Amino acid sequence: MTKTCLQCGANFEDVIHSGHEKKYCSSTCRNKAANMRREQKIENYIKQQYELLPKEATQIEKIETTKEFSYNAPTYERYEHRPNAQFNGVESYSIGLLRENFKTETQLIEHRIRLENTLKDLSTLEDDYSILEAEFEEFKKRPAIPNALSGVVDMVKTNPVETSKFVLELLSGIFDKFKKQT
Numbered sequence: 001m002t003k004t005c006l007q008c009g010a011n012f013e014d015v016i017h018s019g020h021e022k023k024y025c026s027s028t029c030r031n032k033a034a035n036m037r038r039e040q041k042i043e044n045y046i047k048q049q050y051e052l053l054p055k056e057a058t059q060i061e062k063i064e065t066t067k068e069f070s071y072n073a074p075t076y077e078r079y080e081h082r083p084n085a086q087f088n089g090v091e092s093y094s095i096g097l098l099r100e101n102f103k104t105e106t107q108l109i110e111h112r113i114r115l116e117n118t119l120k121d122l123s124t125l126e127d128d129y130s131i132l133e134a135e136f137e138e139f140k141k142r143p144a145i146p147n148a149l150s151g152v153v154d155m156v157k158t159n160p161v162e163t164s165k166f167v168l169e170l171l172s173g174i175f176d177k178f179k180k181q182t
Helices: 027-052 093-141 148-158 160-181
Strands: 002-004 011-013
Touching: 027 093, 148 160
Parallel strands: none
Antiparallel strands: 002 011
């Protein structure tokens, strides 16, 4: 059965076995897809944590602590109650690290995209260069087409006396026609 790889788009043959159907043509494509899913999951988690943070200082609540607790309560209930993870507008260290990590990951993705675009442009330019180089080689192989001036020069070299007579007759004929018109 012929299938299309979900990662690279290449066609591959899937031999039917028991278990899951193949989605990727190779383990390399499968690993790339898994890495992309993992990065997307981390990115979504960081975005979710970032959205939970208050955006303005007016939204920050002061920490309310209750020191009234029963000594008969279990130990996990004897802690102070802190409903907000921030204290007087200073974000926790881990949230700051997550924010910096998110910025770094975003920059990394931007640089990867720029690199991919640059590599595509480079491959296009290399293709254009190879085409032009082939055309130039074909042009160099073509025989030279003689032009009128090179023919006259060859005539002068082989028979200068006859060539000069021919040129004088030609010029006198041109001047005669010019005199008749004026």
